[in-house]
Amino acid sequence: TTEIYTLSLHDALPISHKTLTFEQLTASKHIKGPSLTLAIPGSGKTTLLLHRLIYLVEEHGIKPSQILTLTFSKASAEDMSSRFNRDFSDSGHRFTFMTIHKFAYGIYRTYLKQTNKTMTLLDDGSKKYQILNEIVKQLRGEALTEDDFETISNDIGLIYNLKLTPETSSGHAFQFEDIFDIARAFHVYKKNHQLFDFDDMLISAIKILNNSPTLLESIRSKYRFIQVDEAQDTSKLQFELIELLLGEEQNLFLVADDDQSIYGFRGASPTYLLMFGDRFPSAKLYYLAENFRSDALIVNTAAALIETNKNRYEKAMRPFHPESRAPSIRTFDDLTGRNTFLMQKLTELTGTTAI
Numbered sequence: 463t464t465e466i467y468t469l470s471l472h473d474a475l476p477i478s479h480k481t482l483t484f485e486q487l488t489a490s491k492h493i494k495g496p497s498l499t500l501a502i503p504g505s506g507k508t509t510l511l512l513h514r515l516i517y518l519v520e521e522h523g524i525k526p527s528q529i530l531t532l533t534f535s536k537a538s539a540e541d542m543s544s545r546f547n548r549d550f551s552d553s554g555h556r557f558t559f560m561t562i563h564k565f566a567y568g569i570y571r572t573y574l575k576q577t578n579k580t581m582t583l584l585d586d587g588s589k590k591y592q593i594l595n596e597i598v599k600q601l602r603g604e605a606l607t608e609d610d611f612e613t614i615s616n617d618i619g620l621i622y623n624l625k626l627t628p629e630t631s632s633g634h635a636f637q638f639e640d641i642f643d644i645a646r647a648f649h650v651y652k653k654n655h656q657l658f659d660f661d662d663m664l665i666s667a668i669k670i671l672n673n674s675p676t677l678l679e680s681i682r683s684k685y686r687f688i689q690v691d692e693a694q695d696t697s698k699l700q701f702e703l704i705e706l707l708l709g710e711e712q713n714l715f716l717v718a719d720d721d722q723s724i725y726g727f728r729g730a731s732p733t734y735l736l737m738f739g740d741r742f743p744s745a746k747l748y749y750l751a752e753n754f755r756s757d758a759l760i761v762n763t764a765a766a767l768i769e770t771n772k773n774r775y776e777k778a779m780r781p782f783h784p785e786s787r788a789p790s791i792r793t794f795d796d797l798t799g800r801n802t803f804l805m806q807k808l809t810e811l812t813g814t815t816a817i
Contacts, residue, residue: 482506482509482510482513483506483750483752485505485748485749485750485751485752486506486509486510486513486750488748489510489514489748489750490510490513490514490517491514491517492514492715492746492748493518493522493713494711494713495711495712495713495744495745495746496712496713496714496715496716496738496742496744496745496746497714497715497716497745497746497747497748498693498716498718498735498738498745498746498747498748499715499716499717499718499747499748499749499750500718500719500720500747500748500749500750500775500777501717501718501719501749501750502719502721502750502751502752502753502777502779503719503722503753503755503756503764504753504754504755504756505750505751505752505753505754506750506752506754507691507692507717507750508541508542508545508691510717510750511531511542511689511691511717512542512545512546512549512550514689514715515529515531515546515555515557515689516550516553516555518687519553519555520553524686524687526555526556526557526558527558527684528684528685528686528687529557529558529685529686529687529688529689530558530560530565530685530687530688530689530707531557531558531559531560531688531689531690531691532560532561532562532565532688532689532690532691532704533559533560533561533562533690533691533692534561534562534691534692534695534696534725535561535692535695536561536564538561538691538692539559539560539561539564540559542559542691543559546559562664562696562700562703562704563660563663563664565667565703566663566664566666566667566703567663567667569666569667569670569671569677569681570658570662570663570666570667570670573666573670579656580656581656581657581658582656582657582658583657583658583659584652584657584658584659585659585660586615590615590659591606591611593648593651593652594606594611594614594615594644594648595611597644597647597648597651598610598614598644600647601640601643601644601647602640610638613637613638614638614641614644616727616728617636617637617638617641617645618641618644618645618648618661619661619728619729620634620727620728620729621641621642621645622645622661622664622665622699622729623661623664623697623698623699623700623728623729623731624697624698624699624729624731625698625699627642628642661699664699664700664703665699667703668699668702668703668706671703671706671707672706678706678707681707682707682708682709683709685707686709686711686713687713687715688704688707688708688713688714688715689715689716689717690704690714690715690716690717690718691717692717692718693716693717693718693734693735694718694719694720694722694723694730694732694735695723695724695725695730696730696731696734697728697729697730697731698729698731698734699729701731701734705741712742712744714742716735716738718732718735720732720735720736720774720775721768721771721774721777733773735775736773736774736775749777749778751777751778751779751780752780752781752782753779753780753781753782754782754783756781756783757781757783757784757785757786757787758781758783758784758785758786759785759786759787759788759789760781760789761779761780761781762779762781763789763791764779765778765779
C-alpha cells in the first residue's frame with residue numbers, strides 16, 4: 463500500500479496537488495548540495511521536480527528566479543511548463559524551464575551581440591547535407607547518400623559531445639574511417655562561413671564562460687539552484703556546462719534513470735551518473751521505485767529484463783497497479799518485421815492508420 467503524504471504548502475494550492483509518496487516527498491525536500499534521484503519509468507519524475515520548486519519557494523524563501531530547470535528535449539521543457547501552469551497556477555510563481563541547448567544559445571547570442579559578430583544557425587536540413595556532401599566529395603570523390611548523411615551527422619555530434627579525438631575513440635566503432643577528417647573539415651567550413659550548429663552552442667558557451675569570470679559569476683548568482691530532468695540523456699559536453707554553472711554550494715538536483723539512456727548515438731553519457739558520487743562525494747542519493755503507469759505484470763516483466771543489464775545502479779521496480787493483463791512477448795528476425803507488427807497493433811488500438 464502506498465502512503466500519501468501532504469506538503470504544508472500555500473493554502474491556495476488544491477489539496478490534490480499536495481500529495482506525494484514518501485519517496486517523492488523525501489527527494490523533494492532536498493535543499494542544498496548535489497543530489498541524484500534515480501527514478502524508474504512512470505514513477506513521477508515531473509511531479510517530484512514541480513513539487514520541489516514549490517517547496518524551495520514556499521518553505522525556504524528561495525526566489526523562483528534563482529531556480530533553473532533544464533531538460534534534454536524541447537518537448538520535455540514545454541510539458542513541464544504546461545503541467546506547472548495547469549497544476550500550480552494558483553501559486554502565482556513563475557519558473558524557468560528550458561533545454562540545455564537553449565540556455566547555451568542565450569549565452570552565445572549575448573556574446574555575438576556584444577561583439578557585433580554575425581553568425582547563422584545551421585540546422586540538420588538541406589544546407590547541412592550540401593556542406594557535408596561537398597566535403598565527402600573532396601575527401602573521397604563520391605557523393606553522400608541520405609543514409610550516410612544521417613550516420614555522419616550523428617557521428618560528428620558524438621565526437622563533439624563526448625569530446626573525442628582519434629586517440630581516445632578506440633571504444634567507438636565508427637562506420638567511416640575518415641570521420642575525424644570529415645568532422646575537422648566541417649568545423650573549418652562553419653568557421654569560415656560564419657555558421658554554427660547546436661553542438662557549437664555548447665562549446666562556445668563553455669568557452670565564453672571560462673574566458674569571462676564576471677559573466678560566469680553573474681549567472682551563478684542568478685541561478686543558485688539547478689535542476690536537471692532526464693539527466694541520463696545528457697552528454698559529457700552538456701554536463702561540463704552544467705558543472706561550470708554551479709556555485710560554491712553546488713546546488714545540483716539531477717533526476718535520471720541510467721537504465722533508460724537510449725541516446726548514446728547522440729552522445730548521451732549515463733557513465734556520468736555512475737561516477738556522480740566520485741565527482742560529488744557529498745552527494746545525496748534518492749530513489750523513486752514505484753511505477754504508476756503500468757500494471758504489475760508489465761512492471762515485473764520489465765524489471766526482470768532490466769536487471770540483466772551491467773554497469774548500472776541496482777534499484778527496485780515496484781508496481782502501484784495490481785495485475786491486469788499478461789504482457790504479450792513476441793520475437794522478430796529484423797526491425798522491419800517488428801515495426802510492421804507494431805503499426806498493425808497501433809492501427810487496431812486507435813482505429814487509424816499508424817504512420
